[in-house]
Amino acid sequence: MSGGEILQEPKRRVGGFVDINYPEELICRPVAGVVPSGGSAQWSTPGTTVGTADVDANLDFATYEPRMAGKIDGLDSKGIVEFGITVGVKTSQTTANAKVKLQARNKGGTFVQIDDGGIYGTGFAITTTEIEKTFAGYFPTEANFNAVPFDLRLVFQSDNATALAIARVKNSSYVRMSVLSGI
DSSP, X not given: OOTTOOOOOOOXXXXXXXXSOOXXXXXXXXXXXXXXXXXXXXXXXXXXXXXXXXXXXXXXXXXXXOSOOEEETTOSSOOEEEEEEEEEEEESSSOEEEEEEEEEEEXXXXXXXXXXXXXXXXXXXXXXXXXXXXXXXXXXXBTTBOEESEEEEEEEEESOSSSOEXXXXXXXXXXXXEEEETO
């Protein structure tokens, strides 16, 4: 390179492909749809426990498949995923205790828990009035969740067989990561 040349960023080609591989930030918004009348929040379709105490119910609420695929932070493990998932939980009748976990996986793979368990994993009281709980933090990726595309699900249960737990995910929820395509 001679003294007067200026380095330029790589040029993008049509379709989102780039001349040089570099990470791109992606944000998954797992709940989408038409804004309800009155301006209230959008929610995923709710899931319900099956009527047996302390048995997991799954709410598969998103498969994230953007136009690009690749490793999160370009790494097999220890890439960083930021998440903020707000969940609404209530019972069908009376009161109960609920447990809620957030899980992710490379599309079609084996799910891993991405929250630390905390109060959501040990249980909290719920009634027929919906309460919101937010999972927020950073997750270091591992072999079963380290790439785009990926799946997200909520695993929840009630300790009362007759008071079914009902859970759903709010539209303000997100998952953010940097992806290095082609890796």
